[in-house]
Amino acid sequence: MNTIEKYDYRPNQVARGLINHKTRLIGIVTPKVSNAFHAELISQIEAEADRAHYNVIISNILGNFENEKKTFRIMKDRQVDGIILLHENTPDEMRELEEIVDFPIVLASVRVKDSLLPTVAIDDERAAFEAARYLCQLGHVRIAGVFSDSYSTGTLRRKGFLEGLQSWGIDRNSISLYTTECSFGGGIAVATEIKNQKNLPTAVFFASDEMAIGAINYFQDHGIRVPEDISVFSFDDIELSGFVRPRLSTIHQPIQDIGRKATDLLIKLIDEKPLSQREFLLPHQVIVRDSCANPRD
Amino acid sequence: MNTIEKYDYRPNQVARGLINHKTRLIGIVTPKVSNAFHAELISQIEAEADRAHYNVIISNILGNFENEKKTFRIMKDRQVDGIILLHENTPDEMRELEEIVDFPIVLASVRVKDSLLPTVAIDDERAAFEAARYLCQLGHVRIAGVFSDSYSTGTLRRKGFLEGLQSWGIDRNSISLYTTECSFGGGIAVATEIKNQKNLPTAVFFASDEMAIGAINYFQDHGIRVPEDISVFSFDDIELSGFVRPRLSTIHQPIQDIGRKATDLLIKLIDEKPLSQREFLLPHQVIVRDSCANPRD
DNA sequence: CTGAAAGCGCTTACAG
């Protein structure tokens, strides 16, 4: 012990990894690290992993499934102890990925249809339902919804949104639906389409804050005021949403809790401890700020 | 070879790391992964590292030097091949960090006074000089500057800013200087101070976009219009700066090029290749958008 | 209880 102190001996983690078959490395697989929502999540995961003496390897897969498979193979070669996946796949794709690795995978902030993988997320359907009801409450009738083509930010939120409107008795014909990417650019693209509609909706629900910010930008550029001419409600509550103008009314996702819980769950699985449940749906919140108003007509 | 194919054999990277004394792992050390500027930089570094078959370990140091030293020790234990540091330190602190590790370190987007470390950044002083001159050109005379307490975003940009104003003949007494953190919160804190000044400046230069966005938010909340009542010029040109209202006039940092170049440089050092120069100052750009106008008086 | 040996999965240097 004295000698250890004296020479400041520190064991070589690579050698330990080889003998223990544990690297204390967690892989985070994400479509794009620089996405604001993911960056916050990654930051949180790193902090929680650090507490448990794990380190974190990140990887951008840039929306390409071949890339994602390659990444899983690399993580396997590197002998990471587990993966936190921030990306959705079809059930078939998911099965392909699971076959590549022999360590646990946890889904964070996303859900995969029919998957048996441990998941930490929110109730997307319920949250979108509440968002839709909020818009109805304000008096909106001609409403648009903008979603992605994936499961959580697409199917699930669209379903909840539609059910919310229906439960208020909104006519399906006065609802228009759009599909695009969860990015500033995606929002702009849809805003362009919406503007060219004959009959402008009085409110638009976006499945992500970044979409909403892009769209609001476009609306403002073209003389459409938010919320005076059009109300905007979105989803995620990234830090930024309180700093743009108008401040976004949005669904708050507990990013910190999701990151922390997903990390804890993965570590439990690595330690082969039993899980009390497979799916953790953390509480969301409807945040009312300045991007919604009553319709003018 | 046939057998390799047949059983899809893939060498264990941990074992290879042990024998080769190379892990093909790069450590990124950053104050906060979720900072927009850093997130874009990290994303870029990961992409470039991937191209060279390296993986990337990230670490939040959260502005604590003890934490940073601990991180360097962990990176050493993990036998990473090199570190890209996105954080500034005093020369003394930097020396302490250098002593911990035995592999190359590259500074990206920051500079350390008197350091001999390979660095990829922009000419902060020159860029701030140009920003100051731009404000003068618009006719501003009562000008405030907001900086951090570190070297690149503090000392260097402050120096260039002051020289720019001086070169235009602005009276030192009409310039007020502030120090805060490069975050939304830092910007809000300074905006509060500025608002309480007897004689409001007609233009404010912020050393980061995030500061500026926070401050603009505060100004707007308190009936101070940007740019009508006060012009705001900032620094970084994160993706967001084109999506807030008003769009930010700012100094463009070539984030992609910085990330790519820093990675290439580090890999060269890992391979013990010679560097053509120690410091690479990439070209910046003055981006004129909507947050600056002529002063009203 | 202490100390030497075996082994994790590779690569490299060397013997045949």
Added chain:
DNA sequence: CTGAAAGCGCTTACAG
């Protein structure tokens, strides 16, 4: 040119 041995830096199981 091929194949067996040594060794990277640890940990674990076992002999003394």
